[in-house]
Amino acid sequence: MIAVSEFKPGLEGVPATLSSISCVDGQQGILEYRGIRIEELAEKSSFLEVAYLLIWGKLPIKEELDSFKHEIQSHRRIKYRIRDMMKCFPETGHPMDALQTSAAALGLFYARRALDDPQYIRKAAVRLLAKIPTMVAAFQMMRKGNDPIQPRDDLDYSANFLYMLNEREPDPLAARIFDVCLTLHAEHTINASTFSAMVTASTLTDPYAVVASAVGTLAGPLHGGANEEVLVMLEEIGSVGNVRPYLDQLIANKAKIMGFGHRVYKVKDPRATVLQQLAEQLFEKFGRDEYYEIALELETAVEERLGHKGIYPNVDFYSGLVYRKLGIPEDLFTPVFAIARVAGWLAHWKEQLGKNRIFRPTQIYTGSHEEPYIPIERRAVSLERVRVDSLEQHLERNGK
Numbered sequence: 001m002i003a004v005s006e007f008k009p010g011l012e013g014v015p016a017t018l019s020s021i022s023c024v025d026g027q028q029g030i031l032e033y034r035g036i037r038i039e040e041l042a043e044k045s046s047f048l049e050v051a052y053l054l055i056w057g058k059l060p061i062k063e064e065l066d067s068f069k070h071e072i073q074s075h076r077r078i079k080y081r082i083r084d085m086m087k088c089f090p091e092t093g094h095p096m097d098a099l100q101t102s103a104a105a106l107g108l109f110y111a112r113r114a115l116d117d118p119q120y121i122r123k124a125a126v127r128l129l130a131k132i133p134t135m136v137a138a139f140q141m142m143r144k145g146n147d148p149i150q151p152r153d154d155l156d157y158s159a160n161f162l163y164m165l166n167e168r169e170p171d172p173l174a175a176r177i178f179d180v181c182l183t184l185h186a187e188h189t190i191n192a193s194t195f196s197a198m199v200t201a202s203t204l205t206d207p208y209a210v211v212a213s214a215v216g217t218l219a220g221p222l223h224g225g226a227n228e229e230v231l232v233m234l235e236e237i238g239s240v241g242n243v244r245p246y247l248d249q250l251i252a253n254k255a256k257i258m259g260f261g262h263r264v265y266k267v268k269d270p271r272a273t274v275l276q277q278l279a280e281q282l283f284e285k286f287g288r289d290e291y292y293e294i295a296l297e298l299e300t301a302v303e304e305r306l307g308h309k310g311i312y313p314n315v316d317f318y319s320g321l322v323y324r325k326l327g328i329p330e331d332l333f334t335p336v337f338a339i340a341r342v343a344g345w346l347a348h349w350k351e352q353l354g355k356n357r358i359f360r361p362t363q364i365y366t367g368s369h370e371e372p373y374i375p376i377e378r379r380a381v382s383l384e385r386v387r388v389d390s391l392e393q394h395l396e397r398n399g400k
């Protein structure tokens, strides 16, 4: 008999796997990818090099990186049938739903499953890393009534994505900062969407279904969807002077403050610190954002009121301000998160396949036993129905 004390809501603190991909020290505010500190990767590496490091476990030599980049470049385009399918999506649909649908659709075109073949693993990883940005940008253009913009082979990964969003070549600083954002968002141990990816991977389904599962999970406001909600909150606050009254109201309502708190970090998320530096670089070159002062004041106020509970900015708090300055629409913030996290999802997919055991946890049953089957004509109206109907209505309805 399993003791109730063994039940951990949200599996908090329960190890779900053995992994060497990344490591988080929530007390010290440290994040490492394959043992390398995130701050060093943000400064010295690139997103595709980081994706290679996460998936294959080592920094590539120049020939390996060049070949990987070339393969990604060669697979950026999407099938016209997927484009045609996306043209049927409602313009009002959320881009994360469009991405989840189109990511799953890839499985229709690449149905072969050879999960024990390293070449198959590599090809699937290349296709997903290459095509996800194209699908995000394609939906953006289509929902404005325009044809999608074809990828440009002369632009690198991040510059090409920004180009496909609005057919303008990005400023080199903007492209570099966007690439660093992808590195910062690429991986983060067993977060909800990565756990979804692992559970789906453990049934030995195809990698496109694995990524589609993860995209659906990332979309929630308690996870990747928070970055979009942060901007909504800053816009609602409207001024530095309104920060504390607004915060007091949130706390009084026991509402979660978007962009703050973390299951693991009990200090400021190291990614938030780097994102703040990136935001300030952009503001220096392209002009300050009025919401930045509000964000700074909110960070101070939350630390005063909730710092003792370990509530500090997480990765989603400043990322939206960077993306806004890069000209990315607010409801594309989470799809951008997904573009980056595909690298981490693929790394965990590959790691799971290396030592697979299907996920099937247990439960503690709290229901009843030995209940009789009651024929429909003898079933009393359930208490819920009576509580909803007034007694008089119930007697009138049932004639007794």
Ligand code: SDX
Pocket: 010, 187, 188, 190, 191, 192, 221, 222, 223, 224, 226, 255, 256, 257, 258, 259, 260, 261, 262, 263, 264, 309, 311, 314, 315, 316
């Ligand atoms: C991401 O897991 C990952 O690594 C995720 C991520 C990644 O890279 O994949 O880092 C990306 O998802 C970042 C998180 C983005 N989400 C948000 O910003 C939404 C707001 N944050 C919260 O919903 C919350 O902090 C979570 C969901 C992120 C974590 O919640 P936990 O660990 O389940 O914490 P909890 O809800 O159990 O709260 C513990 C206490 C509670 O107070 P008490 O009831 O004990 O008095 O802290 C409070 C909570 O009320 N609390 C908050 C809060 N987060 C926690 N109070 C106000 N605002 C918040 N944001």
